[in-house]
Amino acid sequence: MSDDTRDVMRDGGPIFDRVVLIGLGLIGSSLARALRVHNVAKRIVAVDASLDVCQAVDRLQLADETHTDAAVAVRGADLVVLCVPLGAYEAVAQTIAPHLPNGAIVSDVGSVKEVATNVLVQNLPAHVRVVPGHPIAGTEHSGPEAGFAKLFEGRWCILTPPDGTDEVSIERVAEMWRRCGSMIERMDAPHHDKVLAITSHLPHLIAYTIVGTAADLAEDAKAEVIKFSASGFRDFTRIAASDPTMWRDVFLNNREATLEMLQRFTEDLTALQKAIRRGDGDALHRMFTRTRSIRRSIIDARQA
Amino acid sequence: MSDDTRDVMRDGGPIFDRVVLIGLGLIGSSLARALRVHNVAKRIVAVDASLDVCQAVDRLQLADETHTDAAVAVRGADLVVLCVPLGAYEAVAQTIAPHLPNGAIVSDVGSVKEVATNVLVQNLPAHVRVVPGHPIAGTEHSGPEAGFAKLFEGRWCILTPPDGTDEVSIERVAEMWRRCGSMIERMDAPHHDKVLAITSHLPHLIAYTIVGTAADLAEDAKAEVIKFSASGFRDFTRIAASDPTMWRDVFLNNREATLEMLQRFTEDLTALQKAIRRGDGDALHRMFTRTRSIRRSIIDARQA
Numbered sequence: 001m002s003d004d005t006r007d008v009m010r011d012g013g014p015i016f017d018r019v020v021l022i023g024l025g026l027i028g029s030s031l032a033r034a035l036r037v038h039n040v041a042k043r044i045v046a047v048d049a050s051l052d053v054c055q056a057v058d059r060l061q062l063a064d065e066t067h068t069d070a071a072v073a074v075r076g077a078d079l080v081v082l083c084v085p086l087g088a089y090e091a092v093a094q095t096i097a098p099h100l101p102n103g104a105i106v107s108d109v110g111s112v113k114e115v116a117t118n119v120l121v122q123n124l125p126a127h128v129r130v131v132p133g134h135p136i137a138g139t140e141h142s143g144p145e146a147g148f149a150k151l152f153e154g155r156w157c158i159l160t161p162p163d164g165t166d167e168v169s170i171e172r173v174a175e176m177w178r179r180c181g182s183m184i185e186r187m188d189a190p191h192h193d194k195v196l197a198i199t200s201h202l203p204h205l206i207a208y209t210i211v212g213t214a215a216d217l218a219e220d221a222k223a224e225v226i227k228f229s230a231s232g233f234r235d236f237t238r239i240a241a242s243d244p245t246m247w248r249d250v251f252l253n254n255r256e257a258t259l260e261m262l263q264r265f266t267e268d269l270t271a272l273q274k275a276i277r278r279g280d281g282d283a284l285h286r287m288f289t290r291t292r293s294i295r296r297s298i299i300d301a302r303q304a
Numbered sequence: 305m306s307d308d309t310r311d312v313m314r315d316g317g318p319i320f321d322r323v324v325l326i327g328l329g330l331i332g333s334s335l336a337r338a339l340r341v342h343n344v345a346k347r348i349v350a351v352d353a354s355l356d357v358c359q360a361v362d363r364l365q366l367a368d369e370t371h372t373d374a375a376v377a378v379r380g381a382d383l384v385v386l387c388v389p390l391g392a393y394e395a396v397a398q399t400i401a402p403h404l405p406n407g408a409i410v411s412d413v414g415s416v417k418e419v420a421t422n423v424l425v426q427n428l429p430a431h432v433r434v435v436p437g438h439p440i441a442g443t444e445h446s447g448p449e450a451g452f453a454k455l456f457e458g459r460w461c462i463l464t465p466p467d468g469t470d471e472v473s474i475e476r477v478a479e480m481w482r483r484c485g486s487m488i489e490r491m492d493a494p495h496h497d498k499v500l501a502i503t504s505h506l507p508h509l510i511a512y513t514i515v516g517t518a519a520d521l522a523e524d525a526k527a528e529v530i531k532f533s534a535s536g537f538r539d540f541t542r543i544a545a546s547d548p549t550m551w552r553d554v555f556l557n558n559r560e561a562t563l564e565m566l567q568r569f570t571e572d573l574t575a576l577q578k579a580i581r582r583g584d585g586d587a588l589h590r591m592f593t594r595t596r597s598i599r600r601s602i603i604d605a606r607q608a
Binding site: 087111136137138140155156158185194195196198199200201202203204205206207208209210211212213214215216217221222224225226227228229230231232233234235236237238239240241242244245247248249251252255258259261262264265266268269272273276277279281284285287288289290291292293294295296297298301 | 391415440441442444459460462489499500502503504505506507508509510511512513514515516517518519520521525526528529530531532533534535536537538539540541542543544545546548549551552553555556559562563565566568569570572573576577580581583585588589591592593594595596597598599600601602605
C-alpha cells in the first residue's frame with residue numbers, strides 16, 4: 001500500500017473519490033447511507049434500472065447523482081459495488097466493462113461468491129481489480145426505503161478476493177466496511193459458499209417451505225395459522241418474506257452446497273420423525289438438549 | 305352464572321380466593337406475576353417439586369405461599385393451574401385428586417390439549433371442573449427468573465373445555481386470562497392440536513433439526529456457523545433453545561397431527577429440492593412470492 005493511501009485511510013477522510021452503487025435495494029441503499037454517515041466517499045453515485053427506485057433515491061437524498069444507465073455512471077469511478085441479484089451480474093458487468101477507468105475496483109454484496117467472482121472476472125477487463133464481498137446483514141424488507149445506515153454495525157463482512165488481487169485494493173474495500181461498523185473476514189469463494197449454505201441458504205429454504213406448506217391449507221385453517229402464529233410459526237414467516245428474486249438466484253447459483261446441506265438436514269429430520277413415531281422420549285430429549293449450547297455460543301459471540 | 309360471580313368479575317376485584325400454580329417455570333412464574341399485577345387472586349400459591357425453584361419463587365416474591373407438596377397446597381383452592389410438562393400431568397393429578405375442594409376448577413397451560421384433557425378428566429374426581437387452557441405465548445428462556453407479567457398481553461389464550469363443563473367455570477378462567485391481557489378463543493381439543501401442529505410443533509421440530517444438523521459439523525465449521533449466524537440461522541437457534549422436556553412431551557403427546565404436518569412439509573421440501581436441482585428459476589420465484597402474503601397477514605393481525 002502506498003503511504004498516500006494509508007494516510008488517507010488513517011485520517012478518517014474519504015477512501016474513494018467516486019463510489020458507484022448499482023442496485024439501490026435494501027443493501028445498496030443502506031450502504032449509500034452508511035458511506036455518507038462515515039464520510040467514505042467524496043461522491044456517491046446511485047444506479048438503478050428502475051426509474052421508480054431512482055426517484056425514491058432522489059427523494060431520500062441517498063446519493064449525489066442518480067442514473068438508470070450504469071455505463072454513464074461508472075465513468076471516473078474508483079469503486080463500483082454491485083448490489084443487484086446474482087442473475088443480473090453478467091448483464092451489468094458487460095454494460096460497465098468498456099467504461100471502467102484503469103485500475104478501478106469492482107466489488108459486490110452477493111450471497112453466493114464463487115459464481116459471482118467468476119462472472120465478474122470473466123466479463124471485466126484485466127485492469128479492473130475484483131474484490132467480491134458479502135456483508136452478513138439484512139432484514140426481510142426490500143427496496144430503498146427499507147435501508148438504514150446502521151445495518152452493517154457489529155456484523156461480519158466476508159471478502160473473497162481471487163488469488164493475485166492486489167492487497168491495496170482489498171484493504172480499501174475492507175476499510176470501507178470497517179467504517180460502516182463491520183468486522184472483516186477473508187476466505188476463498190467456494191468455502192464461503194459452503195458456510196453460507198448451512199447458515200443462510202438452508203434456513204431460508206426451510207422457512208420458505210414451511211410457510212408454503214401453511215399457505216396450502218384450506219382458507220379457514222390458514223386464518224387460524226395467522227391468528228396463532230406467535231407459537232413459533234411467525235419466526236419463519238419473517239425469513240420467508242425476503243426478496244424472491246434474490247433468493248431464486250441464490251439457490252440457482254449455490255446449488256451443490258445447498259443440496260448437500262439439505263441432504264444432511266433431511267437425514268436428521270427422518271431420524272427425529274422416527275423417534276416421534278416410536279415414542280422414543282430419550283432420543284427426543286437428547287436431540288433437544290444439544291441444540292441449546294449452539295444458541296448460547298451465538299449469544300456469547302454477540303451475533304444474537 | 306350467578307349474579308354474585310358477575311359482580312365480582314365486573315368490579316375488577318379478585319376472581320379467585322386461592323389460586324394454586326403447579327410448576328413455576330417460564331409460564332407459571334409469568335402467570336404468578338400477572339395475577340398479582342391484575343389483582344386476580346386473593347392468595348397466590350406456588351408449588352414446585354424443585355426446592356431450588358421454590359427458593360427462587362420466595363426470593364422473587366412471586367407468591368404468598370410456596371410448597372413442594374401439591375397435596376398440601378391445593379387444600380382450599382378454588383383454582384389450580386398445572387404449568388408442568390405434559391409428562392408430569394398424571395402424577396400431579398393423582399397427587400391432588402383427594403385434596404381438591406368440591407367444585408374446584410383445574411386448568412392448565414399445556415401445548416397439547418386432547419391428551420391433557422383426557423389425563424385430567426380421568427384422574428380427577430367428578431366434582432372438579434376441568435377447564436384446559438393454552439396461552440399462545442412464550443420465549444426461549446426457562447425457569448422462574450425468565451417470567452414476566454406482560455408475557456400474555458395481546459396474545460391469544462385457547463380454552464378447550466370438555467363437553468358439559470359449566471359455563472361459569474369457563475368464564476372465570478377466561479376472565480383471568482383477559483385480565484392478563486389475552487384474547488380468548490374456544491375450540492375442541494383435537495382441533496387445537498391440529499392447528500398447533502402446524503403453527504408451533506412443526507416449526508419447533510424443524511428448528512431443532514436444522515440446529516442439530518449444524519451441531520454435527522466439524523468443530524471449525526461449527527465455529528463459522530456461529531460467527532455468521534446472523535444470515536438466517538440464528539432465528540432457528542432461538543426456537544431450538546426452548547425447554548427440551550416440555551418439547552419432548554409435546555411430540556410424544558401430539559404424535560399423529562405432528563407427523564401428518566411433517567409429511568406435508570417433506571413433500572413440499574422435495575418439490576423445492578427438485579426445482580433447485582433442475583435449475584427451475586420460475587418455480588422457485590413462484591414459491592418464494594406466495595409466502596410473502598402470509599407474513600403480511602400476520603403483521604396485519606398484530607401477531608408479528
